[in-house]
Amino acid sequence: MPPKRQKTSAVTVYTRVKEYKDIFHVDNGLFFCNYCDLSVEWKHKSTIDAHCTSKKHLSQQKLYIANERNKNQQTLRKDGTISQAPTLCQIYLFRVFNKHLESLKTIFDLKPISIIMDETSDNCARSVVNTLFVFHTHIKLVSVNFLEQVNNSTIGQTLLPILTFYNIPLNLSCLFLSDSAAYMKKCYRNVLKPIILQLIHLPCIAHILNLIGETWRDFSQFSLLKTFLAKIKDSFVKSPARKARYITHLRMNEVALPYKIPLSNKTHWNS
Ligand SMILES: [Zn+2]
Known part of the structure; x- marks a missing residue:
């Protein structure tokens, strides 16, 4: 039997x-x-x-x-x-x-979760670290920690007890998502990866796009282009008649659907 x-x-x-x-x-x-x-x-x-x-x-x-x-x-x-x-x-x-x-x-409980961590500051200028867990359709803020110092070791010291508290075995967490700050990368490399061997680090794409946007805005080689765009904007914003003439000009040149001239907006283009 x-x-x-x-x-x-x-x-x-x-x-x-x-x-x-x-x-x-x-x-x-x-x-x-x-x-x-x-x-x-x-x-x-x-x-x-x-x-x-x-x-x-x-x-x-x-x-x-x-x-x-x-x-x-x-x-x-x-x-x-x-x-x-x-x-x-x-x-x-x-x-x-x-x-x-x-x-x-x-x-x-006992789930293979992904971890999202990010640091912000509250209205008293204290450092606040938010930790979110993701499992299937569940994305939940699981911990809010106030840290006196934010560095690779304090971030690691914050995360590990949270994993224990939620009963997440170290061999189950699979992904660590954070911004590309040096201390976050170091925390993954030196603190988390040696303990959670299968963990993969995913730098947050939104943070990266923001960094690229900031770099382009301050790139000195683009100063001439920036001046040029600003002057076009000035000459059109202050003259509705010129806007109308621009549309007429497009129509005369057989543009089927003439649109208003697109003007640059340096504060909006990366948001
Ligand atoms: Zn009882």
Whole structure:
């Protein structure tokens, strides 16, 4: 008789959370009961079921539901309108955020993802690094980190814990997309590639096109052409009559569909 085939669908702490929706959550890789606030061993279904039917769990569940009802009565007004911003921030934001985080974890759990990283600055001039994960049609912002220093090693130090947090094995990530800044390239070469061997670096095409555009604009050999275009623009913008004469001229020379003269616009041509 052939040996019994093993089940192929792997049970993880996240699939368990899905199975026991609203009863358990994952915290630091541990399977936590929402009601009892203690970790439960998740590998065996029988252990979880035993916990869920235990006296302690059932009484905690009752207490939790009663508390929730009380809270809702405090936050919802009699006429059913929504609470003020401070209440929403203190009570709801945290819960909504955690829920969102859990759904992100479910999307990317154990998946071969692509990573997008870019740096920007906020209105307090702090460096902010945004990390996005891509898997099939899912493109999600998964982390926003404020860095005191931005260089190849701090970018690497930012990314690796994010991969661990979302349960992405290092042998699964396949693509790293960033701008062509020297520290990003160095981060790929010296920090990420030695750890994630199959990782490919893709410099962002939008950033490259922008760089080419900037270079052309400041290219000294084009100064004569720039002056020429500016003078044409000046002579047409300030004279509607000249514009009309230009169209007439085109018609007289048998241009079937005469258009207005295209004028250069140095701030728009690369945007
Ligand atoms: Zn419990």
